[in-house]
Amino acid sequence: MTTIDELGAERLRDRIAGELERARARTALLTEAVDDADLTRQHSPLMSPLVWDLAHIGNQEELWLVRDVGGHEPVRRDIDDLYDAFKQPRRDRPALPLLPPAEARAYVDTVRDKVHDLLGRVPFTDRPLVADGFAFGMIVQHEQQHDETMLATHQLRAGPPALHAPPPPEPRARVADEVLVPAGEFTMGTSTDPWALDNERPAHTVRLPAYVIDAAPVTNGRYREFIDAGGYDDPRWWGEAGWRHRTEAGLTAPMHWRRDGDGWAYRRFGRWSPVRDDEPVVHVCWYEARAYAAWAGKRLPTEAEWEKAARWDPATGRSRRHPWGDEEPTAEHANLGQRHLWPAPVGAYPAGASPLGVHQLLGDVWEWTSSPLRGHPGFAAFPYREYSEVFFGDDHRVLRGGSFGTDRAACRGTFRNWDYPIRRQIFSGFRCARDAGPEESHP
Template sequence: MTMPTTGVPTTATTADVEILRTRVAELLAAARRRSQLLTDIDDAELTAQHSPLMSPLVWDLAHVGSQEEIWLVRDVGGREPLRPDIDGLYDAFRHNRASRVHLPLLGPAEARAYVAEVRDKVLDVLAGHPLRGRPLVDHAFAFAMIVQHEQQHDETMLATHQLRRGPAVLDAPAPPPGRPLPREEVLVPAGPSTMGTSSEPWALDNERPAHVVDLPAFVIDTHPVTNGQYMEFVAAGGYRDPRWWSDVGWRHCVEEGLFAPRFWQQDGSGTWYRRRFGRVEPVPADEPAVHVSYHEAEAYAAWAGRRLPTEAEWEKAARYDPVSGRTRRFPWGDTDPTPGHANLGQRHLQPAPVGAYPAGASPLGVHQLIGDVWEWCASDWHPYPGFTAFPYEEYSEVFFGGDYKVLRGGSFATDTTVARATFRNWDHPIRRQIFSGFRTARDARPADLAA
């Protein structure tokens, strides 16, 4: 039988389980290689706090190991704790990011030794576990949860690298070249479509359950808003005109002195430059804009006579096939992402130019929905109808409500194990250190429907 890449069938044979074990081991190893790459720097850089918005990198490293020990060594494996004395130090809810540098954290050498010891125990647990028997372990869910947790922290650590000062310590090849797209926007027809999932074995609780959403017709950009387009907003005085901003957004813009996306600076000739992982370079006009907050995205959309898409609109544009009426796993179909589909996994250290991934387009012709930049949506962060917290409330449930806004699609820093078309991210609308961009939408007009 054909093995899915993200789970094991209910009627799994011994061979299926062995294939799954091998796959999980590979994903654990890939996540750890990335963590090691991001923490293979001078000890002083590893223990420094490069921004109060972020933890010291050494905290993230040991936190990854602590969570892996708690869930896979102790819970799934039923083994004796390795370091119960550090549980509190690496509890993300007990200590905010700004305070973590002052904790008695494990030093770099001790942290590396700890995560290596935990991994050895985990691989031993994986080798002998049947990977079924209760929801936490069915389809190797707990192992996949830990893989996704480490990869999410890797993206967070990459954001910390972007915030650090000093010479570049990371490198990656440039993304593929872009190409012109035939249209700037497309109509998404009215009607029902499925949102969320009840079948992805490694989907997290906030992605569940699948449910039908019936939307009116709308029009959406075929690509994220580019740096070149955003420069027009800046040049038009967008940061000096409160007409385009919400009241709270304008207040934040004034108080923080915002004038352009984070890491942009303009020289005397009017040329915009950006700092990217220790390098200063001209801002490329054809790449999606990145490091913009929700407030900035909302203001740009208003200036352009448009709006941000809702989360439901974004997902329909990404998954709906108007020919078959079916909802796909990804914009391009049901197969997992490959390097030809999307800019993911830190293969490149920047968004790719518009049109760089034609194989990743949706049936409606919407490009780069997965990877490149997280896309702000107009929706607040709420659970789906029928939501059930699993396996712990602190992953999603405690964050519902408040002022959080939804982001979708992943970025160039997001791993393929996380970058599902159903995956939901959220953050405060002021955040700019994350790899966030956006695309715009508008309500359909009679002329759109008649075309």
């Protein structure tokens, strides 16, 4: 938290304005790609109608920026309860008296106009909520997170394709199977990233024994081997809770896959394509990821193991913001920001590899870890408990790294996501890890 001079304040205002505009352009793309009927329809009980997400984005922006930071009168106090995610379960939202599409768009536009007026004169003081523009950064990340949620809703909708994007790049490098991460300490989390959220804080030292981690996410080809070996029919790999879920849910393959002759095809945003073996597997739940890892003689990495592989630089001993360094992601580093609509094949982003040679840690697929969601040592909820603290416990498992649908504003080496272990409508994949053997630990 710092106090900045007027020149620094102007630069920060310009950055915030650009990030707000970029997020809103994506929101518009996702909500204007379909007609009003699709906007108001619930495409899955797991997801909100798209029009709910749209107005919720505006409502959060009003609550935090217009009312709290700006101290202004409410734009629409009467809709606060309708767009409270804790009061309104997703399955029930279609029955609510939601703002119709035209009214929702007008509402978010009105809120944004007030925010632009506020941004032009707000002092970035030592008040924690506004220092370094935190409240604006929180709202940017919130909108981008809901944009990814809306993208997942698009993947679930029936009907002809509504979204279009070029395919991701082809492989540019050969990638090893595994990478040894030597024993030792590293710094996990952050205390200096001004827009980092509460569950990423504070920075703290973690010591880990030597371990081996996959150099890339598990691919469709590797996962098909698990299917072909009868992995979905063998309770040995699943554990009691996992086998119960596999049986009750009738799981036989990743979500959106279907048999196609002797192979498999899967549906991507309204288009069926053959499953490509060198792409990371996506739309698998935590139980599926853990079962594959057990079948392969490995395990899922802990959250700390994932972060050390992603951030630790053995040459300096410091933890980087991203695997490749501290600079912002570009199209050369990672498959982020809905630039493409599916994961890139392994080896497509050599410039994004970590110092240890671990590839595609950011972008492509969210990666399940074995860890339940907990606060870091010294955690303090900010600015409200409901952002992350109320989710702490054994019910949720942590995912790391972001997906092709995650924006760079909401993705960094410390960023933490979480979900129920049964969820697979999200853009989720995984990589495996294992303990290092004696000959590996002491080469």
